[in-house]
Amino acid sequence: xxxxxxxxxxxxxxxxxxAGCKYFFGYPIxxxxxxxxxMSRELPKVDGVFLxxxxxxxxxNMVYGAxxxxxxxxxxxxxxxxxxxxxxxxxxxxAELPCVIVNIVxxxxxxxxxxxxxxxxxQATRGGGNGDYxxxxxxxxxxxxxxDLVMEAFDVADQYRIPVMVxxxxxxxxxMEPVEFKEPKQRDIKxxxxxxxxxxxxxxxNIINSLFIDPQELEDHVFKLEKKHEIIKQNETRYxxxxxxxADVVAVAYGTTxxxxxxxxxxxxxEGIKVGLIRPITLWPFPDEAFEKISDKTKGILTVEMSxxxxxxxxxxxxxxxxxxxxxxxxxxxxxxxxxIVEEIKKIAGGENNG
Amino acid sequence: xxxxxxxxNGLTTKPFHYCPGCTHGIIHRIVGEVLEELGVLGxxxxxxxxxxxxxxxxxFNCDMHEAAHGRAPAVxxxxxxxxxxxxxxxxxxxxxxxxxxxxxxxxxxHRGEKITTIFVNxxxxxMTGGQMxxxxxxxxxxxxxxxxxxxxxxxxxLKVAEMLSTIDGAKFVERVSVHNPANIRKAKKAIKKAxxxxxxxxxxxxxxxxxxxxxxxxxxxxxxxxxLEENMIPYYPLGNFRTPExxx
Ligand SMILES: Cc1ncc(C[n+]2csc(CCOP(=O)(O)OP(=O)(O)O)c2C)c(N)n1
Ligand code: SF4
Numbered sequence: 001x002x003x004x005x006x007x008x009x010x011x012x013x014x015x016x017x018x019a020g021c022k023y024f025f026g027y028p029i030x031x032x033x034x035x036x037x038x039m040s041r042e043l044p045k046v047d048g049v050f051l052x053x054x055x056x057x058x059x060x061n062m063v064y065g066a067x068x069x070x071x072x073x074x075x076x077x078x079x080x081x082x083x084x085x086x087x088x089x090x091x092x093x094x095a096e097l098p099c100v101i102v103n104i105v106x107x108x109x110x111x112x113x114x115x116x117x118x119x120x121x122x123q124a125t126r127g128g129g130n131g132d133y134x135x136x137x138x139x140x141x142x143x144x145x146x147x148d149l150v151m152e153a154f155d156v157a158d159q160y161r162i163p164v165m166v167x168x169x170x171x172x173x174x175x176m177e178p179v180e181f182k183e184p185k186q187r188d189i190k191x192x193x194x195x196x197x198x199x200x201x202x203x204x205x206n207i208i209n210s211l212f213i214d215p216q217e218l219e220d221h222v223f224k225l226e227k228k229h230e231i232i233k234q235n236e237t238r239y240x241x242x243x244x245x246x247a248d249v250v251a252v253a254y255g256t257t258x259x260x261x262x263x264x265x266x267x268x269x270x271e272g273i274k275v276g277l278i279r280p281i282t283l284w285p286f287p288d289e290a291f292e293k294i295s296d297k298t299k300g301i302l303t304v305e306m307s308x309x310x311x312x313x314x315x316x317x318x319x320x321x322x323x324x325x326x327x328x329x330x331x332x333x334x335x336x337x338x339x340x341i342v343e344e345i346k347k348i349a350g351g352e353n354n355g
Numbered sequence: 356x357x358x359x360x361x362x363x364n365g366l367t368t369k370p371f372h373y374c375p376g377c378t379h380g381i382i383h384r385i386v387g388e389v390l391e392e393l394g395v396l397g398x399x400x401x402x403x404x405x406x407x408x409x410x411x412x413x414x415f416n417c418d419m420h421e422a423a424h425g426r427a428p429a430v431x432x433x434x435x436x437x438x439x440x441x442x443x444x445x446x447x448x449x450x451x452x453x454x455x456x457x458x459x460x461x462x463x464x465h466r467g468e469k470i471t472t473i474f475v476n477x478x479x480x481x482m483t484g485g486q487m488x489x490x491x492x493x494x495x496x497x498x499x500x501x502x503x504x505x506x507x508x509x510x511x512x513l514k515v516a517e518m519l520s521t522i523d524g525a526k527f528v529e530r531v532s533v534h535n536p537a538n539i540r541k542a543k544k545a546i547k548k549a550x551x552x553x554x555x556x557x558x559x560x561x562x563x564x565x566x567x568x569x570x571x572x573x574x575x576x577x578x579x580x581x582x583l584e585e586n587m588i589p590y591y592p593l594g595n596f597r598t599p600e601x602x603x
Contacts, residue, residue: 022437023433023436023437025433049436049437051432051436053429053432053462054458054459054461054462054465055458057426057429057458057459058426058429058432058458058459058462059429061422061423061426061429061430061433061459062429062430062432062433062436063433064420064422064423064426064429064430064433065402065420065422065429065430065431065432065433065434065435065437066433066434066436066437067433068420068430068433068434069400069420069433069434069437069438070437071437073433073437087423087426088423088426091422091423095421196400196418196419196420196434197400197418197437197438197441198397198398198399198400198417198418198438198441199396199397199417199418200397200398201396201397202397205367205415205416205417205418205419206418206419207412207413207418207419207420207421208419208420208421209412209419209420209421210421211409211421
C-alpha cells in the first residue's frame with residue numbers, strides 16, 4: 001500500500017482500526033473531534049462499535065469494561081477531558097488492562113484554549129490518577145510516526161497489559177501529511193485468558209479488580225507493577241538523538257516543538273554552532289540513556305517546550321547536574337519561533353547564559 | 356430425607372463479610388439463585404460497586420469486574436458492547452448509584468443499555484461509616500446529618516425508581532423490599548423479570564431493593580426490618596413502575 005494524504009486525527013483512527021481496534025468510547029472536545037467522528041463512520045464497517053459516552057468519566061469506564069472483557073479498545077480526548085479520564089486510567093493501570101488513550105493536547109489550565117500545547121506533560125507522565133502507576137506515553141512528531149506508534153501502541157498495551165497514551169498536540173491532530181500503514185514488529189502477545197467474557201461453565205470465574213484491602217497484598221501488587229515498569233523501561237524506551245557527543249549545545253524537544261527546534265538547529269549549523277538534539281519519543285519511559293552521551297564539555301542543554309517547563313524536570317534528572325540546563329517555552333497555544341530558539345542557543349554557546 | 360434448601364451455585368463458597376442482620380446477603384442470594392435458575396451463569400458478567408458490596412466479585416459464581424465508585428453502569432456498557440450475548444449486571448448501593456454515579460445510571464438507562472441493575476437502597480452510606488446518602492429519609496440521623504436530614508439543607512430523598520421510570524430506555528423498573536419472606540419472594544420475581552428483559556433484548560432493567568443497615572442505623576436486625584417497613588416503604592412505595600408487555 002502506498003502513501004495517502006490524511007489529516008492527523010483521521011490518520012490516528014485509521015491506524016487504530018488497522019491495528020484491530022474494534023471499540024471506541026469518547027466524548028467530544030476540540031481539537032480532536034475528527035477522530036471520534038472518523039471512528040463513528042468507520043467502526044461499524046468492520047463490525048466494531050463506536051459509542052459517544054455522556055462524559056469522559058463514563059467513556060474511560062466503558063473502556064475499562066471493554067478492555068477487561070478482552071477487546072482492543074481506544075478512547076481519545078483533549079486536556080480537560082483527559083483530566084476527567086485520570087480516575088479510570090488509574091483503575092485500568094491498577095487492574096493491568098490494555099487500552100490506548102489519545103490526548104490531542106490543548107492549552108490549559110482549566111478550560112484554557114483550543115490551540116496546540118504541551119502543558120499536559122506532568123499529567124501524562126506523573127499520572128493525574130491516584131496511586132503508584134505508570135503508563136507508556138508516545139509523543140510522535142510527524143503523522144507517519146503517529147500512525148506507526150498508534151499501531152504499535154495496541155501491541156505494547158497487550159504485551160504488557162498496560163494503558164498506552166499517545167500524545168499529540170493540536171498541530172498533530174489538525175495538519176495533513178502523507179502516511180503509509182506498515183505492520184508493526186511481531187511481539188509476544190499472550191492470549192487474554194484473564195478476560196471477563198463469561199466462564200461458559202468451562203473455567204473458574206475471572207475477576208478484574210484493582211482493590212487489595214490487605215496492605216501486604218497491595219504492596220506486592222504495586223511492586224509487581226513496578227517490576228513490569230522496569231522491563232518496559234529496558235525494552236520500550238525510544239528517542240531520536242544526533243550530534244549529541246560533540247555538541248556545543250544540546251537541544252531537547254518532543255512532538256511538534258521538535259520540528260521547530262530542528263529548523264533552529266539547521267540555522268545554527270549554518271553559522272558554525274554545533275547543536276545536538278535529543279527528541280524523546282517515549283515521554284514515559286523517559287530516555288535517560290540518551291543524556292549519558294552528552295560530554296561534560298557541552299556548554300549547556302536547551303529544553304524547548306510548549307509549556308512553562310515540565311519535561312525540563314526529567315531532563316535535569318537525566319543529566320544529573322553535569323551540564324547546565326536552560327529553558328525556552330511558549331504556552332497558552334503559542335508555538336515557539338525558530339529565531340527565538342536560535343537566539344537562546346547562541347547565548348548558551350557563547351557562554352552568556354551559563355550557571 | 357428430601358433436601359428442601361441448599362446453597363445456590365450462583366454464589367461461591369466464600370463467606371460473606373456483611374454485618375449480622377444486613378440484608379445485602381439476602382439480595383446476593385436472590386441474584387445468585389436467579390442467575391442459576393435462568394441457566395446464565397456461564398455467560399453472566401457482573402460489575403461490583405464501591406460500597407459495602409465491594410467484594411461482590413468474590414461472591415457471585417461468574418466473571419466479575421470491579422468498578423470505580425458510581426461507574427458500574429459505564430463499565431457494564433463497555434462489557435455488554437463487546438459481548439452482546441452475555442448477561443451483564445451491576446450491583447450498586449444508593450451512594451454509588453444515586454450520588455456519585457447518577458449520570459452513569461441515567462445514561463445507561465437512557466441508551467436502553469441491555470443490562471440489569473440491582474440497586475440496594477439502605478438509606479445510608481454503609482461502608483464509610485453511616486454518612487448521609489441521597490436516599491436518607493427526612494429526619495433520619497446520619498454521621499453527616501447529626502441533627503437529622505433537613506429538607507431545606509439537603510433536599511428530599513431521591514426516588515430513583517420513579518426518576519428512572521421517566522426514561523424511555525428503562526424497560527423494567529420495580530421497587531421491592533426484603534424485610535419479610537413474602538417480600539423476599541416478590542423481590543426474587545422482580546429480579547428474575549429484570550434479567551428476562553435483558554435476555555429478550557428489550558433494554559435496561561433495574562430493581563430497587565429496600566435494604567437494612569443495622570450497624571449504621573444503630574438498631575438490631577429485627578428493629579431494622581421494622582424500621583424499614585414503617586419508615587422507608589411509605590416514602591419509597593413498592594411496586595412496578597415499568598414492564599414491557601412481553602414479560603408481564
Ligand atoms: C471516588 C470515591 N469517593 C468516595 C469513596 C468512598 N466510599 C466508599 S463506599 C462509599 C459509600 C457507599 O455507600 P452505598 O453506595 O450506599 O453502599 P453501602 O455501603 O451502603 O452498601 C463511599 C463514599 C470512594 N471509594 N471513591
Ligand atoms: S455497614 Fe450496613 S450495609 Fe454495610 S454490611 Fe454492615 S449492615 Fe450491611
